[in-house]
Every structure is written in structure tokens, then in C-alpha cells.
Amino acid sequence: MDANYAPYVPVVIVTILVVGLAAVILLLNRMLGPRRPTNIKSIPFESGADPYSKPRTRMSVKFYMTAILFLVFDLEVVFIYPWASRYKAWLADDAFAPIAFGGMVLFVIIVTLGLLYEWKRGAMDWE
Template identity: 40%
Template sequence: MNAADVTTAYLPFLIQILLAGVITVVVIALSHLLGQRARGSKIKDAAYECGIHSDGSTHTRFSVKFYVTAMLFILFDIEVVFLIPWTFVYRDFLANHISILAPMMFFLGVLVLGLFYEVKKGALEWEK
């Protein structure tokens, strides 16, 4: 493979990176030039909600249960995403007489056991 073939093979990738960089710089520059700026006023550091100034505290405290539920959602969501490639390659493995059903069932079993453990521990209950 010579240099010309490498250049043509990676040209779409390089164009995409260049385009992403240009769009990033343009959006940041436009935001800086056209955005609402309040130099020397209290508006700059205040919370902004629908043009109405807030009366109370802008920093509300969230319960730890909220974060635990969010982390569990992300954890199980990422684990389910691992199932998608298996669905695409399952037919190829069957064509080559390779069974991937046992590893898939083990993965799903660990996932279900983790979910039952979280339910048993009460991690998904909002109030106790």
C-alpha cells in the first residue's frame, strides 16, 4: 500500500475531524460574540430560568437515592448495550458452528442476579 492509497483511504476520516474542529471553533466564537454578557453585574452569576430571576436558593440538594438510581440505570444500560453486538454476530457464529449462547446466558444471569440484589437491598425504593 503506497502513500496515495493511504491518503485516499483516510481522507473521509480526516475531513470529518477537520469539519468537527471547524464547527466547534465557529460555535464557540459565535457564542462568545453573540451571547448575552453582563459584565460587572450580578446577572452573570445568577441562575437564569425563563427570564425570571429566582427568589430562593439556586443550589438545591438532591437525595443520595437519586444518584444511586442514576448510577444503577447507567450500569444496567451499558450492560444491555453489550448485547447488541452479540445479536449482530450470532448468525455468523452459528454458521461457523460456534455456540455463544452459554456466554450470553451467563452474562444475562449475572445481570439478573445484580438486579435482584439491588431490589432486595432496597436500592430502587425512594422512601423508607
């Protein structure tokens, strides 16, 4: 077994087991519980009143904005990860330390500027 892939074998096994566990729990309830659907039960719950409007209507654009912001910043975080785990080793090398430091400072400054821009454009206001 290739040493690079060996740690991922348990990941696959556990994934299969966990999926099986979830399926067993949910199916057990399906078999053991009673099933008596009535007309009242199939109305969406709105505190006992008849449904006021269709639930699947348009939603605030703020949620889309948040999703786009998340994509951008989460990717940036993922870019920082490999650098962060090598930073300590790079600092030991005198010739490379300024490059390792300066490169990331530049990157973080650009990220911060992006964040400030989003903020000033009102992407984070929930008024």
C-alpha cells in the same frame, strides 16, 4: 491512509467545525448584545423573592445510587454490543452456535440477577 483510520478523519474535522460554530454563535451574542449588570440581576431567580437558602447544599443519595447503577449497566450493555453484532455470523457455524448462544444466556442471566438484587435492596425506590 490506513483504511482502519480513514473513516475517523471526517469525525475529527466535523468536531473542530462544530466547536468553531458553537464558539462563533456564542461570541457573536457577546459582541452584539448589551451588558448592563445590576445588583438585582445577580441574585439567583427564586420567583421574585430573596434567596431562601444556599442552593449548593447536600443532595439526595438517590442520585449517586442512580449514577452507580448506570455505570454498571452501561458497561454491561457495551459488553453485549460486540457479541450482538457477531451473533448472526456465529449461528451459521454449527459447532460454535451453542457456545455463542449459551455464553450470552449466562451473561444476561447474571445481569438480570444483579438487577433483581438492586431492586430488592431498594436502589430503585424513589419514595
